[in-house]
Amino acid sequence: AQRVTQPEKLLSVFKGAPVELKCNYSYSGSPELFWYVQYSRQRLQLLLRHISRESIKGFTADLNKGETSFHLKKPFAQEEDSAMYYCALTYNTDKLIFGTGTRLQVFP
Amino acid sequence: DAGVIQSPRHEVTEMGQEVTLRCKPISGHDYLFWYRQTMMRGLELLIYFNNNVPIDDSGMPEDRFSAKMPNASFSTLKIQPSEPRDSAVYFCASSPQQYFGPGTRLTVT
Numbered sequence: 001a002q003r004v005t006q007p008e009k010l011l012s013v014f015k016g017a018p019v020e021l022k023c024n025y026s027y028s029g030s031p032e033l034f035w036y037v038q039y040s041r042q043r044l045q046l047l048l049r050h051i052s053r054e055s056i057k058g059f060t061a062d063l064n065k066g067e068t069s070f071h072l073k074k075p076f077a078q079e080e081d082s083a084m085y086y087c088a089l090t091y092n093t094d095k096l097i098f099g100t101g102t103r104l105q106v107f108p
Numbered sequence: 109d110a111g112v113i114q115s116p117r118h119e120v121t122e123m124g125q126e127v128t129l130r131c132k133p134i135s136g137h138d139y140l141f142w143y144r145q146t147m148m149r150g151l152e153l154l155i156y157f158n159n160n161v162p163i164d165d166s167g168m169p170e171d172r173f174s175a176k177m178p179n180a181s182f183s184t185l186k187i188q189p190s191e192p193r194d195s196a197v198y199f200c201a202s203s204p205q206q207y208f209g210p211g212t213r214l215t216v217t
Contacts, residue, residue, distance in 0.1 A: 043112075044151075044199065044208040086151060095164065096141075096206055100150035 002027045004087050006099035013077050014107050021072040021102050023061075023087030031089040033063055033070040034096070038084040047072075047085070057081070077106045112209035114200050120215045126188040129212045132181055133202030141206065142175055142185050143199040151199075157183065190216045 003026045013019055025031060033050040048056045050063040050070060061072045070087060087099040113132040121127055133140045141156040155165040160177045168175070172191070177183040187194055195216050200209040 043210045044201075046205060046207075095153065095156060097153070098143075098151040 002031070002089065002091060002097050004089055004097055004099035006085075006087055006102050008102045009100070010103045010105065012105040012107065015079055016076050019072075019074045019077045019081070019104065019106075021085050021087075021104065023070045023072065023099060025068050025070065025087075025089050027068075027089060027091055029091055031091045033061070034088045034090075035059070035061055035070075035072050036086040036088060036098075038086070038101075040083070044086065077104075079106045079108055082106045112200055112202050112207050114198075114209035114212050116212060117210060118213045118215075120217065121190055122217055123191055124189045125216075126186065127190045127194075127214060127216075129185040129198050129200075129214070131183045131185070131200030131209060133183070133200070134207055135181065137202035137204065137207075138180075139203035140177060140183050141201040141203070142183070143201065145197040145199060145211070146195075154185070187214075190214075192216045 005024045007022055035047040036044045037047045038044045048054060048061060059072055059074045061070050063070050082105050084101050084103050086101045088096045090096050112134055115130045138159050142154040144152045144154055152167055154167045155175045156163055157177045160180060173187055175185045195214055197211045197213050199211045
């Protein structure tokens with residue numbers, strides 16, 4: 001079955017430190033991977049998708065098919081990056097399968 | 109476009125009462141999704157529609173939950189009877205590209 005795993009429930013870093021939010025998936029085909037962000041008490045927003053190969057708010061994510069991973073990275077964390085981050089995949093429809101999320105806390 | 113609209117934003121009800129959550133998708137979007145978000149389980153897909161037709165309702169927890177989409181601009185998620193364990197934030201999203209609504213925070217006492 002298709003599954004998205006985010007092993008960390010909480011990740012705490014200091015401002016300026018590098019950040020890596022881990023995401024692993026299980027799917028035998030060619031999925032499309034996404035990262036969504038949810039700031040405190042706000043709606044989920046699409047942060048980035050692997051097919052776009054873009055950097056949003058300093059975040060990047062590379063799809064590694066060999067390791068079935070799609071880790072989210074940022075070289076220098078900012079306090080405003082504090083939020084819940086969800087990794088998700090879709091494979092043949094618009095149906096998204098989400099991971100359980102990682103809360104990122106960036107301390108000043 | 110105002111984006112995906114959900115109402116009410118907050119709902120507090122007593123156990124056993126019927127609860128109806130509403131969603132207006134973005135005009136022109138042909139997919140609509142209902143999700144439930146809790147601290148313990150994260151985001152769970154409950155059901156989704158394509159062109160107003162339910163495609164996959166395997167995430168609906170039990171018969172107390174039902175969802176309808178009578179037309180392209182409106183969907184409801186109903187819980188009858190509600191229970192305290194239904195307390196969560198319920199999100200609606202429409203596609204393409206899964207734009208999420210602001211959510212309805214449901215508290216069942």
